[in-house]
Amino acid sequence: MGRRALGVAVWVVLVALVLLAYAFAPRFVSDFHSRDLAEAGMFFIAIVGLNLLTGYTGQISLGHGALMAIGGYTTAWLMVHEHWRDVWTIPLAGLAAGIVGFLIGLPALRLSGLYLALATFAFAVAMPSLLRKFSGITGGGQGLRPIEEAPLQITGLSGTVTIFGHSMTQNHFLYYLSWGIGLIGFVIAWLLVRSRVGRTFRALRDSEVAASSAGINLARAKTLAFAISGVYAGVAGALVATMDQIVNPLSFTFLLSIVLIVGAVVGGLGSLPGMVVGAFFVEYLPDLSTHVSTKPGVPDFVYGAAIIVVMILLPTGAGGLLRRLARPLTTRLYLRP
Amino acid sequence: MLFAFDWTQLAQQIVIGLASGGVWATLAVALVLIYRSTGVINFAQGEMAMFSTFIAWSLVHHGFSYWGAFFLTIAISFAGGIAVERAVIRPVERAPVLTVVIVTLGLFFVVNGAARWIWSPETRSLPNAFSTRPITVAGVAFSIQDLGTIAVSLGAVALLWGFFQFTKLGLASRAAALNPEASRLVGVRVSWMLALGWGLAAAMGAVSGMLTAPALASFDQNLMQPVLLYAFAGAVLGGLDSPLGAVVGSLLLGVLVSLLGTYVDWIGSELRLPVALAVILGVLLVRPAGLFGTPQERRV
Numbered sequence: 138m139g140r141r142a143l144g145v146a147v148w149v150v151l152v153a154l155v156l157l158a159y160a161f162a163p164r165f166v167s168d169f170h171s172r173d174l175a176e177a178g179m180f181f182i183a184i185v186g187l188n189l190l191t192g193y194t195g196q197i198s199l200g201h202g203a204l205m206a207i208g209g210y211t212t213a214w215l216m217v218h219e220h221w222r223d224v225w226t227i228p229l230a231g232l233a234a235g236i237v238g239f240l241i242g243l244p245a246l247r248l249s250g251l252y253l254a255l256a257t258f259a260f261a262v263a264m265p266s267l268l269r270k271f272s273g274i275t276g277g278g279q280g281l282r283p284i285e286e287a288p289l290q291i292t293g294l295s296g297t298v299t300i301f302g303h304s305m306t307q308n309h310f311l312y313y314l315s316w317g318i319g320l321i322g323f324v325i326a327w328l329l330v331r332s333r334v335g336r337t338f339r340a341l342r343d344s345e346v347a348a349s350s351a352g353i354n355l356a357r358a359k360t361l362a363f364a365i366s367g368v369y370a371g372v373a374g375a376l377v378a379t380m381d382q383i384v385n386p387l388s389f390t391f392l393l394s395i396v397l398i399v400g401a402v403v404g405g406l407g408s409l410p411g412m413v414v415g416a417f418f419v420e421y422l423p424d425l426s427t428h429v430s431t432k433p434g435v436p437d438f439v440y441g442a443a444i445i446v447v448m449i450l451l452p453t454g455a456g457g458l459l460r461r462l463a464r465p466l467t468t469r470l471y472l473r474p
Numbered sequence: 475m476l477f478a479f480d481w482t483q484l485a486q487q488i489v490i491g492l493a494s495g496g497v498w499a500t501l502a503v504a505l506v507l508i509y510r511s512t513g514v515i516n517f518a519q520g521e522m523a524m525f526s527t528f529i530a531w532s533l534v535h536h537g538f539s540y541w542g543a544f545f546l547t548i549a550i551s552f553a554g555g556i557a558v559e560r561a562v563i564r565p566v567e568r569a570p571v572l573t574v575v576i577v578t579l580g581l582f583f584v585v586n587g588a589a590r591w592i593w594s595p596e597t598r599s600l601p602n603a604f605s606t607r608p609i610t611v612a613g614v615a616f617s618i619q620d621l622g623t624i625a626v627s628l629g630a631v632a633l634l635w636g637f638f639q640f641t642k643l644g645l646a647s648r649a650a651a652l653n654p655e656a657s658r659l660v661g662v663r664v665s666w667m668l669a670l671g672w673g674l675a676a677a678m679g680a681v682s683g684m685l686t687a688p689a690l691a692s693f694d695q696n697l698m699q700p701v702l703l704y705a706f707a708g709a710v711l712g713g714l715d716s717p718l719g720a721v722v723g724s725l726l727l728g729v730l731v732s733l734l735g736t737y738v739d740w741i742g743s744e745l746r747l748p749v750a751l752a753v754i755l756g757v758l759l760v761r762p763a764g765l766f767g768t769p770q771e772r773r774v
Contacts, residue, residue: 197572244755247762251515251571255710256755262703263748270745395579402576434590434695441583445562448577452569 147466159316163309172308172380173420178315179376181416182322184400185409186369191398192406193330194362195342196245200257201370202393203264204241206384207234208374213281213384214274216290223283223292223379224314230375231368238367242360261394265386280385283378291382315376322369327409329365338362403447405456414455418447485614487732493620494704495728496627500682501698501705502712502720503631504675509714511651511671512563514574518581520702522558523679524695525585526551527687528593530680531600540603544684548677555676559669567665589695597692600684623685630681631721634674647671703747704731711754713767723765727754 163171187201208230215221215229241260245253268275275281288294293307305313329335337358340348349355378384396419404415426439451458460467501523508516526547533543562581566574604622608615638644649657650667658664679698686701687693708727712719731750763769 191572244759247759249762251509251513251575251714252710252758252762252764254575255515255706256758259707259751259755263751266745266748398572399576399579402572406570406572432591433595434587434592436587437583438587438591441580441585441587444580445577445584448569448573448580449562449565452566452573454573 155320159320162316163305163312168306168308171306171312173424175308175311175315175380176377177416177420178312178319179373179380180397180400180419181319181412182315182376183370183373183397184404184412184415184419185319185322185326186366186373187397187401188404188406188409188412189326189329189338189369190362190366191401192408193335193342194338194359196359196362197251197254197398198257198363198366199254199391199394199398200241200260200264201366201397202389202391202395203261204234204238204367204370205374205377205393206264206268206389207237207367208371209378209384209388210268210275210281210374211371212375212378213283216283216287217281220287220290222290227318227372227375227379230378231372234371234374235364235368238370239360239364241367242363245363246356246359258391258394261391265390268386268389276385278386280383280388282383284382292379311376311380314379318372318376322372323409323412326369330409334358334361399444403444403451403454405451405454405459408454408456408459411454411456411459418455482614483736484733486616487736488729489616489620489624491729491732492725493623493728494732495708495725496624497682497685498701498704498708498728499721499724500627500630500678500685501701502709502724503634503717504678504682505705505709506714506717506720507671507675507678509709510717511647511668512567512574513571514578515706515714516581516675517575517578517702518585519675519679520698520705521582521585521589522551522555522676523683523701524698525589526554526676526680527600527683527693527697528589528695530684531593531598531687534600540601540688544603547684548680551680552673552677555673556669558676559672563668563672564665567668586695593695595695597694599690599692600687602688603685619689623689627681627685628721630678631717634678635717637674643670700747704728704750707750707754710764711757713764715768716764716766719764719766 162174166174183201183205187198190196190198211230211233212223212226215226216223241257244256248256268280269278272278283291292298293310296307297304298307298310299305300310330338337348337353340351340353341355341358345355348358374389377388381388400415400419401412402415403418404413405411422440422443423436426436426443429435429439501519504519504523505516508514508519529550530543530547533546534540538546558581562577563574566577602619603626604619606617606619609618609621610616638648646657646662647667647670649660650662650664651671654664657667682701682705683698686697690697704727705724708724709720710723711727712721712723727750730753731746734749735746757765761767761769
């Protein structure tokens, strides 16, 4: 088989496998577990966005949970006050978080490395108190409760959702929704990192000095990366609000931001397929660790130990491992004979 | 007089601020120690300090006096810090910075989980280290506990400074942090110097934990999380690579938070931390490397 034909075949098979897995996964999981799968999809979206910022642009953010809060609150607010249908709020939630991401990107121009990490972490830590303080918009500690205040706007409240004549349970719908958006987000991210913009990001990550002397506008590239990444986080937050049907300050604590960065690093910064692994890791590990023992403290101990062991064994995350496993194939495809 | 300013209250609030700032300073110095030698922020620093505090609690519970437990705990924490570095940090020594940061996040969960596993999650208390009676200076009553806390925390920082400044081992570890390759060439065991840094950081953390706990009516395994946040803020304010900056930054922050909480009603207790963080962000925008940090130079 020629190299070109082999390359095309590999792609066709990969895409077909992904689409089949997406379409038929709910057949193999119960309604209850498809909710977990849906949640993994939401993590996936946020982590892909974080990877664009941290993995490809080199700007460490420990505050993406706060951007998810912006998205989640936008969705809940639009449902409660403007009576929008939940799914239609998602684009606006992404836009709102994108704008906030852009605004965070402005001070980020002056900060670098771990200073930026701590500044964004401060944003994540401060978010719950801010949400409580501005209770006129956010509902304070109570939060916003579409389930009580706008139940008619919730898709599938009756238990089933019908799309194009197929009816499915609400949790299966959430699965299709979050992974559907996740796949679209993945493709956009994939195209982005291969475009001029993506090359700009990577140039800036590898050396700001070299990038600026090559004519790259650092300020524009950095704020753009923050804004795009914010859109992903906002969409993920909107999906979380859609699933939980309630948002309050405790839905988006700084622990969420930490979970996201753990997912991105375990998945492998600078690798998009690795993010699937990262999302499943942060979704299922807490649950798995309660299986070891439910004695107080043991699940956390196991959770933390698992993170440490994975990082020691795979310092470049799952993405690094995938690259190594696929090397025989990629070498064959891309090197000149 | 329509508006009489209460100078007594101001002086008291400043001392209270310095006392909390002093506690944050010990933990901030621990963070800076590790940042300087490895370029990593240790997110588990607060939890390690919490673990030390629980060790101190056990010792007191088994009949030690507070100060006996204090010094024994510092020694145990020093050994523990070295052990942690050897066990989980050394394997990722050459990995990307973020990988090491994630390891410290994992360590956060491990240490917190272990403490709840060993000491079951219920509230407990430590005896007061100092007399609770107030002392009057120039007509203003201060609590001895606050003054003692300031003295002990600054004393611990001064001892650490003396170690780095005046001992051969201190010189070697400063060299290892500054230029690992060159130090290796002149025979400094750089890897062990990193472990030493972790040990010292754990010991400093133990001091901050054991000063935090007695001031609270009761504490549990989440005792050090707010302290860690303020220590982060103090260290960033002063400059992450400057121990002096960490101390000054934390003390300034302590006074600032105390005064803001007292005099600005709108802030109250809810917004204290966010406002403090906003102030720091403002400082960082003017001086991106903190008040005392080394500015990064760029050459084109």
